[in-house]
Structure formats: C-alpha cells, structure tokens
Amino acid sequence: MGRLLLEDGSLTPDWAPAFDAVPRAAFLPDLMWPHDMATGRNVAVDKRQAPERWQEYADSNDPIVTQWDDGRHDGPEPGKSFSSSSSMPSLVFSMLADLGVQPGQRVLEIGSGTGWNAALLAHRLGAANVVTVEVDGAVAAQAQESLDRFGLAVEVVRGDGFLGYAKRAPYDRIIATCGLRKVPFAWVEQSAPGGVILVPWGTYYGPGEATARLVVAEDCQSASGPFTRPVAFMRMRSQRFVWPRHDEYVPAGAMDAADVSYASSLTEEELCGGAGGFGVVPFALGLRVPEVAHTADRKRDGKRAVWFYGLSDRSWAVIVFRDDQEQAKVYQSGPRRLWDEVEAAHRWWVDQGRPGFDRFGLTVDQDGERPWLDSPGNPVRATGSP
Known part of the structure; x- marks a missing residue:
C-alpha cells in the first residue's frame, strides 16, 4: 500500500x-x-x-x-x-x-x-x-x-x-x-499569522466538497487560498442538512399552477453528468446559486426529473428530461426563478472556460465566506447579484 x-x-x-x-x-x-x-x-x-x-x-x-x-x-x-x-x-x-x-x-x-x-x-x-x-x-x-x-x-x-x-x-x-458549509472565524482568530487552515467546504446545492487551503493574514482577521482537490466527508454535526419536505414545496395541484417553459441550453448530461454529484459542475453551480438544494430522481423509462428547492423561501423548480424529446420541460414556482438561476450559472461557468476545482478559492473573515475564481479580487458572485 x-x-x-x-x-x-x-x-x-x-x-x-x-x-x-x-x-x-x-x-x-x-x-x-x-x-x-x-x-x-x-x-x-x-x-x-x-x-x-x-x-x-x-x-x-x-x-x-x-x-x-x-x-x-x-x-x-x-x-x-x-x-x-x-x-x-x-x-x-x-x-x-x-x-x-x-x-x-x-x-x-x-x-x-x-x-x-x-x-x-x-x-x-x-x-x-x-x-x-x-x-x-x-x-x-x-x-x-x-x-x-x-x-x-x-x-x-x-x-x-x-x-x-x-x-x-x-x-x-x-x-x-469533516465537511463544512460555514467556516468559523474562531479558527482564523486562533491561528498564528501565516498559519494554514485546511477545510473541506461545500454548498447546499449538492454533496460535493473541495478542500480549501487557507493562509491566515498577518493580522489574523482573514484567511484566503485556493481549493486543492475534490473530497467527500461527513458534515460537521452542527451543519448537517435536513432535506426539505417535498410536499411542503410542491403540494397537490402545484405543478398545474407553476410557470412552464422549455430548456434547450443545458442537457441532462451537462446538468447531472457523472461523479454522483461530486464533480466540478455542481460545485461551481452551488457557488453561483446560493441557498438552494437540488436532487436528481433515478432515471426510469427514459425519464428523469431534477428538483431544486429554495432554502430561504418556498421557491422550487423541476426540469424533466425525456430521451424521446429534444427539449426538457421546466416548471417553476415562487419568488425565485430557480431554473433560470441554474441555467445562468452554467452559462457563466462555460464562459469562464469551464474552470476546474483548482481555479476556485475561498476567503474567510468575520463576515463569512467569499468564493472566488483565479484570485481573491475576482469574487464569484451569485446569479443576479451586481
């Protein structure tokens, strides 16, 4: 070994x-x-x-x-x-x-x-x-x-x-x-100047994480550094995610009342891909689409539904892929247009040259976490933010 x-x-x-x-x-x-x-x-x-x-x-x-x-x-x-x-x-x-x-x-x-x-x-x-x-x-x-x-x-x-x-x-x-979604500022404060914090970090979007290697600033008021590799850890117990109840988002009759459109710019393979949700695409989408969890149903009889749930309100969306149809049908409901956000986030990722994990990074200070692309001066802003 x-x-x-x-x-x-x-x-x-x-x-x-x-x-x-x-x-x-x-x-x-x-x-x-x-x-x-x-x-x-x-x-x-x-x-x-x-x-x-x-x-x-x-x-x-x-x-x-x-x-x-x-x-x-x-x-x-x-x-x-x-x-x-x-x-x-x-x-x-x-x-x-x-x-x-x-x-x-x-x-x-x-x-x-x-x-x-x-x-x-x-x-x-x-x-x-x-x-x-x-x-x-x-x-x-x-x-x-x-x-x-x-x-x-x-x-x-x-x-x-x-x-x-x-x-x-x-x-x-x-x-x-253990995996985290929020990096405690206490770790930065308890580090020596120039110290290193190595933490598996991810978003609510999916299970995927990557290790961030954060170097602590000389004043111990921030830490910043790149992601090094994709990983999969059990979440810190205080940050475990409790999945929302589907029927609280999509009660009886909600599908009939939802807004309906068709998606043509993002295929099933591009959205779901391989790696069981641990690839770079869901990681990147999670950086751009905050406070959203998603899950893909098992594919049956040539059909697969992928659901999105807003965690700050009751917004939801679902895209339904069918092998016998070129365009996938999309249903959306709530204040947020979740599928529109996901689609825009994927376009952004493509426009940036389809960056891998190693081009992303994270900065942590007393205000929280700020992901970035290529350098701390280039923050990854959520879809729709200025």
Missing part, C-alpha cells in the same frame, strides 16, 4: 516514515464496516471472527465506517447513517501533504475519528504539539484510548470543533476532517 500511495503521489516522501511507523490497523475497532468499492456497499467485518479479512481491509485504500447513527446503532448489520469513519489512506495523506507541516509547529485537528490522523501528526511533530477535538463522547474516548495505547499522548478534547480550542492557541496549522 505504501508503494502504491507513493507512486500515485498521495503519500509524499516526508510522510513515508509516519506511514510505516503508525499503522492504520492500530486505530480500528474489532467490528468495522469497510466500504466495498466493487459493490458500493458497506460490509461488516469482525476481527474476532475473520482476522485475515479484517487485516486485509485495514491495509486497503478503502474508507471504513466505524460508527453508525451517532452511536445509537447496535449489532453487526450496517445502520442507517454513518457518523464516524476512517478515511481512505490516499485521502488522509493527500490532505496531510496539503497541510504542509514543519517541525515544531502546533496543530489543531477538528474531528478525531479513530485517532489515526492525530497519531500521524504526533509522530511527525511530537504529541505535545497536537490537539484534536471530537464532538462525540464515545468516539473521543476511543480515540484517546487508542492514542494512549500506541504511546502517543495527544490531548483529545470532547467539544464542539466549530469553536476551535482557544486554550492551546495559537496554532500553525488547523485541519478539519
């Missing part, structure tokens, strides 16, 4: 000693649920019953679920919603490479998980220079136990990572291992 990670560039040579010295297996529970990449399902593997299979998954590049349903789940079968995990080693080391730690630096980790990521940092920097915050008491306790057993006395703090951990500030590096 180490050789493969080195070959694909996710494991850089400076992190190779930590990879060799700190095995992932030492931080995994006996009962775990690896994500089988071939079937797309999570399978239960118990070390006490199948030690060789357990070790095979522990040494794999697969993500592994370690907790379901915020700890309410019991038994070997997968639960309803995974709530803690061990990320793919390739992702772990790619993010550590982006973090760019140097000897003697102090690091705050948001989201302890199994404790493996904190252990890797502690091996590189010394346990006294690493503190990790975990909101789930059971997860935090298990991470602390694993770190102590491994001989790395990292401080595991049970608390809300959104608040950071002012007691040990300032930090040279802050890394989040």
